[in-house]
Amino acid sequence: MQTTKRVAVIGGGVIGASTAFYLSQAPSTEVTLFDEGTGQATSAAAGIISPWLSRRRNKRWYRLVKTGAAFYPTFIKDIGQDPSNSAIYQKTGTLLFKSKPEYLDELMEIGLKRREDAPEIGELHILSPDEIRQYIPIYEGQASALYASGGARVDGGKLVDHLQNTLEERGVSIHRTQAGIQKGASGRYAVSDAAGTQEFDAVVLAVGAWLPQLLKPFGYDVDVRPQKGQLAQLTLPISETADWPVVMPEGEKDIIPFADGKVVIGATHENDMGYDLSIDETLLRPMIEEAAEGFSSLFKEASHIAYRSGTRAYTSDYSPFFGEIPGNPGLYTASGMGSTGMTAGPLVGKILAQLILGEAADLPLEDYPVDRYVTPLDTLQ
Numbered sequence: 001m002q003t004t005k006r007v008a009v010i011g012g013g014v015i016g017a018s019t020a021f022y023l024s025q026a027p028s029t030e031v032t033l034f035d036e037g038t039g040q041a042t043s044a045a046a047g048i049i050s051p052w053l054s055r056r057r058n059k060r061w062y063r064l065v066k067t068g069a070a071f072y073p074t075f076i077k078d079i080g081q082d083p084s085n086s087a088i089y090q091k092t093g094t095l096l097f098k099s100k101p102e103y104l105d106e107l108m109e110i111g112l113k114r115r116e117d118a119p120e121i122g123e124l125h126i127l128s129p130d131e132i133r134q135y136i137p138i139y140e141g142q143a144s145a146l147y148a149s150g151g152a153r154v155d156g157g158k159l160v161d162h163l164q165n166t167l168e169e170r171g172v173s174i175h176r177t178q179a180g181i182q183k184g185a186s187g188r189y190a191v192s193d194a195a196g197t198q199e200f201d202a203v204v205l206a207v208g209a210w211l212p213q214l215l216k217p218f219g220y221d222v223d224v225r226p227q228k229g230q231l232a233q234l235t236l237p238i239s240e241t242a243d244w245p246v247v248m249p250e251g252e253k254d255i256i257p258f259a260d261g262k263v264v265i266g267a268t269h270e271n272d273m274g275y276d277l278s279i280d281e282t283l284l285r286p287m288i289e290e291a292a293e294g295f296s297s298l299f300k301e302a303s304h305i306a307y308r309s310g311t312r313a314y315t316s317d318y319s320p321f322f323g324e325i326p327g328n329p330g331l332y333t334a335s336g337m338g339s340t341g342m343t344a345g346p347l348v349g350k351i352l353a354q355l356i357l358g359e360a361a362d363l364p365l366e367d368y369p370v371d372r373y374v375t376p377l378d379t380l381q
């Protein structure tokens with residue numbers, strides 16, 4: 001008779017919720033999810049899925065986000081949504097602006113080369129201002145942009161709500177509390193929260209920027225630091241915004257349109273604010289004003305402005321990591337996703353589930369080594 005494996009997933013952002021989702025499909029697995037939720041990057045995220053035209057030279061990172069972006073339609077289908085018509089995810093295309101026209105030509109060249117092994121980039125065209133207006137009628141700027149039809153946007157808040165609801169329907173117990181971990185009896189792990197302590201055969205630490213807090217009492221130093229991100233959500237006095245492409249000017253102020261006039265603008269990248277989540281309008285107001293340049297006064301007539309903030313997780317070399325923590329069979333983690341964790345998150349969640357279920361992982365784990373960022377305290381100088 002097959003024995004049931006008890007698995008705890010700590011952290012219910014995109015990675016933890018996706019891991020729990022894939023584990024909950026396995027009949028031999030009983031999953032419990034712990035998610036405190038404060039500062040969660042996933043529900044704060046801008047949600048741009050468009051990694052192909054980045055100038056970052058980190059090949060392992062690129063492979064992760066490229067594969068993560070390609071995996072999205074399958075993931076959306078797996079979670080019971082229609083990838084071509086979902087409030088959670090939509091392939092709307094992206095428009096990339098550059099300060100000089102010749103930079104657009106360079107970007108086009110990069111795009112065409114990368115498309116050879118990433119056909120999901122889709123069509124690539126340099127669009128004139130008039131052509132941009134066919135996609136976004138309120139565009140009044142004079143700049144051209146590179147259009148990539150494969151770009152998408154995802155609503156992180158809706159995604160985790162949907163995943164957590166599905167998990168509850170499948171009988172997964174969700175504790176919306178802070179949890180801690182200790183070594184339990186005979187190689188198992190003890191997870192404690194306000195409701196008590198339970199032992200598990202395997203534990204996944206998908207706690208983003210909070211990994212140091214969980215692993216320090218467990219005897220590890222963790223090279224992960226928090227980065228604050230703030231953004232604004234405007235409601236424009238028009239409703240036909242659902243199909244607009246994501247607008248990516250140079251710098252921080254991306255514009256991510258959603259349905260019913262909702263437009264997200266952001267986000268800040270603040271390295272010296274720790275886990276602070278307060279809203280700083282002195283940063284956000286100029287961001288909205290700058291983003292509005294080139295668009296009609298409709299931006300200034302937004303009926304509602306809401307702000308939100310969240311905490312990203314960064315490593316000192318900006319590389320992500322995931323897998324089993326060496327020396328701790330059954331203890332898994334993923335963190336350091338930086339600004340592209342919405343892109344990589346579902347794939348990383350699936351890979352963590354594959355490891356726990358003893359299946360082959362979709363990417364080579366040695367490219368994302370946990371032990372480079374999670375080091376036993378007693379080996380430190």
Ligand SMILES: Cc1cc2nc3c(=O)[nH]c(=O)nc-3n(C[C@H](O)[C@H](O)[C@H](O)COP(=O)(O)OP(=O)(O)OC[C@H]3O[C@@H](n4cnc5c(N)ncnc54)[C@H](O)[C@@H]3O)c2cc1C
Pocket residue numbers: 010011012013014015016034035036037038039040041042043044045046047048049156177178179180206207208209210214228229230231266267268309310311312313334335337338339340341342343344345
């Ligand atoms: C403003 C902003 C904009 C972004 N835009 C994009 C984008 O456009 N595209 C993109 O690809 N990525 C983007 N990102 C990055 C992306 O959101 C993150 O990389 C990704 O969401 C990280 O997911 P995660 O599951 O690792 O962590 P999180 O989403 O942070 O989830 C971790 C969860 O663990 C919980 N937790 C922590 N400690 C404990 C504990 N002890 N017990 C119980 N629960 C605990 C937290 O409360 C949280 O809910 C953005 C991030 C921010 C902040």
